[in-house]
Each structure stands twice: as C-alpha cells, then as structure tokens.
Amino acid sequence: MAMKELKVFDQKLYVITQAIADTIMPSGGAFQTGANDVDAALLFDNYIDQFAKLPLKFVKTALYTIQYAPLFTRLKSFTGMSPQQRLRYLEGWEKSRFATKRNIFLMLKMLILMPFYSNDAVADTIDYHPGCLRED
C-alpha cells in the first residue's frame, strides 16, 4: 500500500528507511507510538519530495551507506541485523568522533523525526498541544 504513495524512494530505499526509522524510534517505552506505527518512512519520503537534486542525492547515498557499510565489518547489511545490533550500529554513527560521519547521521535522523513528530497522533502522546499565551 505504501508503495503507491511513495514520491521519492523506491521499495528498496523505503524498506531501508523503515528499518532505520524503527531503530531510531521504536514502539514502546516512555510512549507507545514508534516510527512504524505512523509509517515514518513514508512521511519522510513525502516530506522531502521537493528537495533539490543535490540534497536528495545526499539522503539516498546516506541511506545506502548505512545499509551496506556493515557488510565490510559485520558481513551483514543493516536490514540483515537484529534489532539490538541495529541499535548499537546506529549509536556508533550518532556518537562517532568523526564529525562528518556523525553529522550525516544526525541530519538523517532529524529529517526522519521531523515529520514523525509533526504527526498529530504523536504530538498528542507527548502532551504537546500547540497554543498561545492568549487564545482570544
């Protein structure tokens, strides 16, 4: 179903993005809703549909790099790992002392989570109810 609505990714990139999004924002914990509960991969795809060529290339390259880089060190692609392995692997990106590696992941994380938190159902789960000091 999601495939019909994708604007930027093909099915392969969509699946990789789902796996990354689920690792960044799993279901359960302090609040139930996780990335895959609201199809964050699709929200992300739709959000970046007007990206210029270069940033779009950056996003796709970053996704493929995260997916295939572990083939050289762990003999597994990202989607082939267990949830625990995925978490440790992405924490390696997030806390890397190499600024470029860290920043690539932080940018990707930001782009995935922005549409996620913009979803009304998610906003509700963190008790965020946009409003003003004065409502008159």
Added chain:
Amino acid sequence: MLLTYNDINKDVVERPDVCIIGSGAGGAVMADVLSGAGIDVVVMEEGGYYTKERYGTYKPIESLKILYRDYGSTVVLGKTSIILPLGRAIGGTTVVNSGTCFRTPEGVLDEWADTYGVVKASPKDMEPYFERVEKTINVIPVTPQGLGKNGLVFKRGADALGLSNGMLKHNMIDCHGCGRCAFGCPHDAKQAVHLNFIPSAIKKGARFYANAKAETIVLESGRVKHIEGSIINEQTGNRLYGITVSPKLLVLSAGAIYTPYILQKNGIKLSQELGKNLTIHPAARITSFFDEIIEGYKGVPQGSYVDAYSSEGIMLEGIFVPPEIALPVLQPIGIEGKKRAREYNNLAAFGVMVSDKNSSGAVRPGIDSGPLITYRLHPYDLKKLIKGIAVASEIFFAAGAKTVDPGVHGIQEFKSSRDIAQLFTRHLRTTDFEMMAFHPLGTARMGELAGHTVVDSFGKAHGTENLFISDGSVFPTSLGVNPQITIMSFSMRNAEYIIDNRKRFLT
C-alpha cells in the same frame, strides 16, 4: 499591484525606472521610499506570496518547506557544517525571523567610518532612519506577560546571578504569544515588511512579482541593460513564463548569500571582495530540563536577552521551537531517547550568539543550482561561544534546572554547575559544537576604499553606473545583534540618496 504565478499567463516585459531583486528588509523599504517619490518600481521576488490565512495554518515543518530556502537548511560548509535558515517569500526573511529589533550599535557605525571610510552613516546621521523604520514596523519591548515561561525561568536565573538582562524589542502589534515567529505569525502580530512597507509601496504604484526568479543580469560597459528571469509554478517548481525587466537602475536586495551569487553566476565581478568577508553571527543552543512545567512554546520565543558579556561580543537571546524541530536534535536514538521526548513540556532553551569579528566565510557559485557557502570559525570566536555556553548553563542551574545540555559532542549533559568546568578543561574542537547561524552579512561590503569594498557608502557598486546593492551584504563587519533594523534603515537612506540624485541615475 502584486502578481503571483497564478495571475500571469504570458511572458512579462517591464521597463520601469528601478528594478529591485528581492522583497525582504532591504528591497521592501527601497520600493516604498522610491515609489513614494513618484519613481516607477518593479520588484522581482523568487518566493511566493503568503498571508496569515495560509501560513497561519501551516505546521512548522510545512513552513520550513514553503517559506524558506532549502527547507530552512541551507548549509554553510567548513570544519563543521552550520545551518543557515534563509526566508524565501514576499517579505523575505522578515516573514520568518524572530522579530527582534536592535539599532546598529554605535561602535559598529564608528568602526565602519574609521576602517572602511563609510560616510554619512554616523549614529547621528542614522537616528532619523531608525526612528522612521521603528515607527513603521511598530517596534516595542516584549512585556513580561508575553515572555512565556521559557524566558521567565532564564530571567530568574540571570537575576539570581546578578547578570544584566532585559526584554528584547520586537516589531509587533497585539502579540498572542504563540511561539511561531519563525514559521509565520498566525495572527500577523509580527510586523514583517509584507504588512507595512510592501502594501504602502503597492499603493504608491510599485509592482511586485512573486514567484519571479531573476537569473540573468546583462551588464554592458558598466550599465545594467536588463534582467531576465522566470515565472515559476510554486507547486511544481517548473518554469511557466519568462520575465524581462529593462530598468534605468537595478537594486540588488537578495541578501548576503544570493546577491553575490547572482552577480558571480553572471560573471559580474565588481571587486575582488565580492562574495568574501561573510559573517554569519554563529549561534549555539543550550537546553535544560526542569521539574516544573515550562511549555516553552507558549510566549515570544526570542523575548529576552542577557547582555552582561555583550562588550565581549557574546549575546544570550531566547529561543524555543516546537517538538518537531527540537526533539529530532535533542533526543538520542532508541527506547532511552523516548524518555527525553516525553519531557518536552519541561524543556527550557536559550541561545548564545557571538559576534564573529575574527571569523569569515565566502560565497561562490556551487556545483548544483545554488551557491557554495564556506566559513571558518576563528579560535577566538570559538572561545567566546564556549564562554557563552558556560554562562547560559550557569544561569539555567541558578534558575533551578535539573540538567543542562550544552550541545557539545563528547560532553554529557551537566548534572550540576560543577560540571560546567569541562567546557574549559577539555580540548574541544570546532567540530564538537552544534551551531546555527541566522544573520549573513558582509559579502559586498560598502565604503569609500575602492580596492577593499564592493559598493560605495550609499550602495552604488564601484565601476558601474546604475547598479546598487541594498541588503545585509553591504555591512562591512558583523553587527553583533539582529540586523533587520540596520538593513531597513540603510535601505531607506540609500533610497533617499537615489532620489536626491535621480537626474544622475534615472535619466
């Protein structure tokens, strides 16, 4: 008259007295003053025309997509990447800025005169322009009632430490404190220029073209002959029609990134300084968690300041953003990170801005369709940033914070004020800091020293007869404060100079 792509059904040809590229703080004021003197003005604006009926309904991430360039994430490259949000709409960045208003610091005006030979821009010369601009856009101080709790807790901490602080001035009328200044004010309380200078200019006969992207500037023997561009469908980004403007005089007001870029792209060099000397007013954010509910999104996000260290080039100014902008940055990945998100209503945040007197960057044509922006933060300015982060952290603890996150890679969140010392004892590099910047200036600096400046004291480009620049790119140094009043006031002054010399420029 204000036309968008929806109103246009054929190629546009215009022959006005003056063409202005850009409708932000510089271009809008220029258009209003010139058209008030009976001068025929056409304004080309790449962005669309939006009113509160539209942006008032946008979610913040939609505003980023629609009202900003590059989704609000224009990247400045250097040792560390710095995000530089730039507005793109009728009204330019004034539609999405914080609304904070400062006059140009007197010391800065003096330095421009002494070092760059800028004439007739002393504090006394500029006073009447500041007054007129402030009156038009209704500059008033934020009230404590409008500040919201994010500002109030920081004030509480600053007062406890005896640090000088106060309420910032904003261009606003009847603010409801919705915390959305940066995404388009839903009540149009923020008096961006599309609510005052632009309607005034239109009443006087100026013609504004939204969705009109200027692409080619034809300059022959020092004279601008015409500007060619495209009318763009804002939904698809596709070119619909052509637009050709043949003015007697061209004013570039596209901002400190796009003004040099469009000139460089067209092979117009003007000076070896064009595109250089970029200052961006780098900033860092400091966040903290409190036991008490803050709901920082209610109130004026940038409502107050701490200026105890302003003489050192360090200004602390309020910031706060909705969860879809804040949490993706603050929250670690995994289940543990969700605990942080759940505490969003207990979050407080403040910003540190440093005057980049020693750092600088450059704008060049990039390999894609936009400019390549580079910047090197000088170690001295980095020290100022570190000091600012330390001061803000102290203030948060003095206000009762449980934890403070300095936003520095490799440093855990502070649990008490004793932890702040790490900022000074550890070897920190530029790449360890998360930075943003909001005020690009300086890429076409003004002055009378021809070899060192791009335009003269009134914005006329050296070596040309009918090309002016009137935006933040002409300021020779960092202001150390938010620049919209300075940009508007200098634009007003430059417009009067053109009017006073209309025989020379407009015949």
